[in-house]
Amino acid sequence: MTRYERLAQSMATEIRSGNLTPGSRMPSLRQIIAQHGVSQSTAARAYYLLEQWGLVRAEERSGYYVAPPPAKAAGAASRAAAGESATVDISELVFSVLDAAKRPGIVPLGSAFPSPLLFPLSRLAKSLGQAARNVSPWSTVVDLPPGNENLRRQIALRYMRVGISQPAEDIIVTNGALEALNLCLMAVTQPGDIVAVESPGFYAALQAIERLGLRAVEIPVDTATGLDLDALAEALDKHPIRACWFMTNFQNPTGVTLPAQKKQALVELLAKHDVPLIEDDVYGELHYAPNYPPPAMAFDKRGLVMHCGSFSKNLAPGYRVGWASAGRFAARVQRLKLMTTISASIPVQAGIADYLEHGGYERHLKKIRLAMQSQRDAMIDAIRRWLPEGTQHTCPEGGYFLWLTFREAVDAMALHRLAIERGISVAPGPLFSASHAFENCIRLNYGHPWSPRIDEAIRTLGELLVHPEVRARA
Amino acid sequence: MTRYERLAQSMATEIRSGNLTPGSRMPSLRQIIAQHGVSQSTAARAYYLLEQWGLVRAEERSGYYVAPPPAKAAGAASRAAAGESATVDISELVFSVLDAAKRPGIVPLGSAFPSPLLFPLSRLAKSLGQAARNVSPWSTVVDLPPGNENLRRQIALRYMRVGISQPAEDIIVTNGALEALNLCLMAVTQPGDIVAVESPGFYAALQAIERLGLRAVEIPVDTATGLDLDALAEALDKHPIRACWFMTNFQNPTGVTLPAQKKQALVELLAKHDVPLIEDDVYGELHYAPNYPPPAMAFDKRGLVMHCGSFSKNLAPGYRVGWASAGRFAARVQRLKLMTTISASIPVQAGIADYLEHGGYERHLKKIRLAMQSQRDAMIDAIRRWLPEGTQHTCPEGGYFLWLTFREAVDAMALHRLAIERGISVAPGPLFSASHAFENCIRLNYGHPWSPRIDEAIRTLGELLVHPEVRARA
Numbered sequence: 038m039t040r041y042e043r044l045a046q047s048m049a050t051e052i053r054s055g056n057l058t059p060g061s062r063m064p065s066l067r068q069i070i071a072q073h074g075v076s077q078s079t080a081a082r083a084y085y086l087l088e089q090w091g092l093v094r095a096e097e098r099s100g101y102y103v104a105p106p107p108a109k110a111a112g113a114a115s116r117a118a119a120g121e122s123a124t125v126d127i128s129e130l131v132f133s134v135l136d137a138a139k140r141p142g143i144v145p146l147g148s149a150f151p152s153p154l155l156f157p158l159s160r161l162a163k164s165l166g167q168a169a170r171n172v173s174p175w176s177t178v179v180d181l182p183p184g185n186e187n188l189r190r191q192i193a194l195r196y197m198r199v200g201i202s203q204p205a206e207d208i209i210v211t212n213g214a215l216e217a218l219n220l221c222l223m224a225v226t227q228p229g230d231i232v233a234v235e236s237p238g239f240y241a242a243l244q245a246i247e248r249l250g251l252r253a254v255e256i257p258v259d260t261a262t263g264l265d266l267d268a269l270a271e272a273l274d275k276h277p278i279r280a281c282w283f284m285t286n287f288q289n290p291t292g293v294t295l296p297a298q299k300k301q302a303l304v305e306l307l308a309k310h311d312v313p314l315i316e317d318d319v320y321g322e323l324h325y326a327p328n329y330p331p332p333a334m335a336f337d338k339r340g341l342v343m344h345c346g347s348f349s350k351n352l353a354p355g356y357r358v359g360w361a362s363a364g365r366f367a368a369r370v371q372r373l374k375l376m377t378t379i380s381a382s383i384p385v386q387a388g389i390a391d392y393l394e395h396g397g398y399e400r401h402l403k404k405i406r407l408a409m410q411s412q413r414d415a416m417i418d419a420i421r422r423w424l425p426e427g428t429q430h431t432c433p434e435g436g437y438f439l440w441l442t443f444r445e446a447v448d449a450m451a452l453h454r455l456a457i458e459r460g461i462s463v464a465p466g467p468l469f470s471a472s473h474a475f476e477n478c479i480r481l482n483y484g485h486p487w488s489p490r491i492d493e494a495i496r497t498l499g500e501l502l503v504h505p506e507v508r509a510r511a
Numbered sequence: 512m513t514r515y516e517r518l519a520q521s522m523a524t525e526i527r528s529g530n531l532t533p534g535s536r537m538p539s540l541r542q543i544i545a546q547h548g549v550s551q552s553t554a555a556r557a558y559y560l561l562e563q564w565g566l567v568r569a570e571e572r573s574g575y576y577v578a579p580p581p582a583k584a585a586g587a588a589s590r591a592a593a594g595e596s597a598t599v600d601i602s603e604l605v606f607s608v609l610d611a612a613k614r615p616g617i618v619p620l621g622s623a624f625p626s627p628l629l630f631p632l633s634r635l636a637k638s639l640g641q642a643a644r645n646v647s648p649w650s651t652v653v654d655l656p657p658g659n660e661n662l663r664r665q666i667a668l669r670y671m672r673v674g675i676s677q678p679a680e681d682i683i684v685t686n687g688a689l690e691a692l693n694l695c696l697m698a699v700t701q702p703g704d705i706v707a708v709e710s711p712g713f714y715a716a717l718q719a720i721e722r723l724g725l726r727a728v729e730i731p732v733d734t735a736t737g738l739d740l741d742a743l744a745e746a747l748d749k750h751p752i753r754a755c756w757f758m759t760n761f762q763n764p765t766g767v768t769l770p771a772q773k774k775q776a777l778v779e780l781l782a783k784h785d786v787p788l789i790e791d792d793v794y795g796e797l798h799y800a801p802n803y804p805p806p807a808m809a810f811d812k813r814g815l816v817m818h819c820g821s822f823s824k825n826l827a828p829g830y831r832v833g834w835a836s837a838g839r840f841a842a843r844v845q846r847l848k849l850m851t852t853i854s855a856s857i858p859v860q861a862g863i864a865d866y867l868e869h870g871g872y873e874r875h876l877k878k879i880r881l882a883m884q885s886q887r888d889a890m891i892d893a894i895r896r897w898l899p900e901g902t903q904h905t906c907p908e909g910g911y912f913l914w915l916t917f918r919e920a921v922d923a924m925a926l927h928r929l930a931i932e933r934g935i936s937v938a939p940g941p942l943f944s945a946s947h948a949f950e951n952c953i954r955l956n957y958g959h960p961w962s963p964r965i966d967e968a969i970r971t972l973g974e975l976l977v978h979p980e981v982r983a984r985a
Contacts, residue, residue, distance in 0.1 A: 132846060135655075153648035165858060166640020174627035177829035181609075212686050212831075212852040219851055228702050228724055244850045250702055250724075355651035355857030357686075372606060376718045377693055378686040382856040383829030384639060 041082035042503040049505045063101035089500040144494040147462030151484025165388030184210025185386035191393040207367040214319045214347035214359035221315045221343040224369040230279040237469035242282045263295035287320035290480035291440040292433025304336040320436035322351040325410040340364030416483040423499035437484030451506040461494045515556035516977040523979045537575035611936040618968040621936030625958025639862030658684025659860035665867040681841040688793045688821035688833035695789045695817040698843040704753040711943035716756045737769035761794035764954035765914040766907025778810040794910035796825040799884040814838030889961040897973035911958030925980040935968045
């Protein structure tokens, strides 16, 4: 910590302890210099930090005053944050972040969604309107699961582009990938079963495991090389693992991709143990390199991989169309779909199929991939400019999340709460593990067109990182 | 049984035993007359029945021959049917019926869906296309659960028409009512809990109970006065019932409606025991009398009723838009929605809202109610003409299902299987109870414009009712 940071923290402690009451005048810069034996610039910087933290207000020509205590952020966000890190339950935490991301005007660095402005929404609307007008009335019966035939054929064609021969009959259209993943998990587990997940990993997997009465075994993800296969092999020997739920391309939250040889090794390892893999591949189409990194499913010979995809992240957010290619479990997944939500919206299935055929999907994908890549670069540049030296970041080759690990101990939950008060959301590390680990990490979303506002938000995060509450864990 | 039916059955036994092999010639009419001492018309009618059952073929001028054994119906239908009545599991049975209803060209008396031709699909497509074009890109975030605000306001207005003041904030938009019902059930139960359902009742409730590891207590439904409240009171005293899942208007499968006083008594009884009611009211808007029969929710003062509705049965089949007004459980239901399928399709929510405001919903409802009522009358007329005397039927005041109870013992599963072979689906009674009771009953769907083909199908059912396999249970 620098000298001015230490100084600011000691003054913050005075304020928070109540020794300096709201509205009372703070010591002048000159007093501070004399009292603490610091330079003028150190004193000024300390006051600047205190102002950024919302603890003091500057009044022109009259000096600094203790600020009134901040109004708490509305709703679930503050309730969850008040519970603090380790004791907060995963769902509560997740909803606090989601709610925060919904508030208008917030800088959505913690959001799970990319900017809707990056999608061809009016061309999609045209396809949707046309398909709805032209669809046969009997499609309401015929397009029940597995789903609209044309759509399933279009999806099968995309598999073919990466060399995967996937019969359209075994593709089940769902309400987005999250439903596909949930149905696959239900298809292969019973309450009490053990499921392997990534750590850090997608919180929805943890929520599903919680909700279905399953138990989780966390397998570490290396931020450079992805899932730790040795740890998985050990876990498979030690526990009766019934299923794995992994994200193999541009993983959420780290952005890391499992190399092809490791995917193959993963499939072979699971085949040896006869354990199904639920492969969440919703970011695959957002690759910056020329080619789609083949999913683990490409190496599967035994129908053990259930590959789940979606159009929500790369084409049609909010349309809620995803799918599961569930291998030998396809029939079971299809039945679960019928029993729980019957079918994905039928005109919407037809609309997406129409767009895939006629809308210019490849052209759009090229555009959005380029956008994401340049936003990644801008984000990394801002991180280098504004965040403390030694902050580690991943450099994803696709998707729109990156993962920060701070060098010094940080309370990511406090950072989340303070950032929300300043109109910025971040996704704190503890969201991404059942054990609420990764207190020193956050996930940042760069799925929004770069703007001075985002740059400014990263700068504010840099300032909050030396806030006494964020450093409380140190 | 009449004389010719008995005669046909004895000949059928000979054929099925193998004494008469496929392709061999049957005795002539004259031989039959002599051998059995029957009239010519009795012999001719017996052969007619055998032909209808698919056991003999008539060849012009040359008499009757033993038919080749029928090809089994394709897919799950035959697999399920092969399992036979009591041992068939509920899901297997349900899927066999759903699959059968999907086959093109089948007379869908067993279907759960009304004819799509009764809906304003092109006007809806217009609303959908318009809404999709006009919707803000940010709706993909803003319209996350609870859902599109305009749609929730429109739904709240419809509640107001029946005197229910339901805040729009507590309405959660779902992928159809089935998702709403499933989420409500998850919100108030844990595996192992006991749930009260109707008997006969909607099979999806039984499937959900099976899937979530719950246990069912079946409460009898009287085909005239609906749910047996005394039986429910007894069950509440005897078992730690955690929730009830009942359909109070135009119940599936009987079509019966719980009278208003009984609804009130039901709500009071459950309040006394502090047991939530999941009220499935998807057919309410299809009332033939001038007014919507108020749901049980209208009598609820404690937020214990979770009222689930849908547009799938009365406006927009296949669009997959329903909702839950989940009372004090609204927040929990909303979270479960986010965790399982995130959101109903966002342009579709906006499209339905647009239609409700501008499409002429009331006009459409008047038309479809009249159509359903006249189809009910035609169906009842056909039942009286073609089915055995003493066959009891309900006479629903709304919806599009009626329930038949045969006077003589019948194997409804066999009837289902034989009917499928003849291009007709029916929903056999055992589908509607966990104990596979109601072997003597079937549900008929009259949600399709009346046609000679449907009339003919009822006539064929009349013939199959004296088929030896259908009577095997006698």
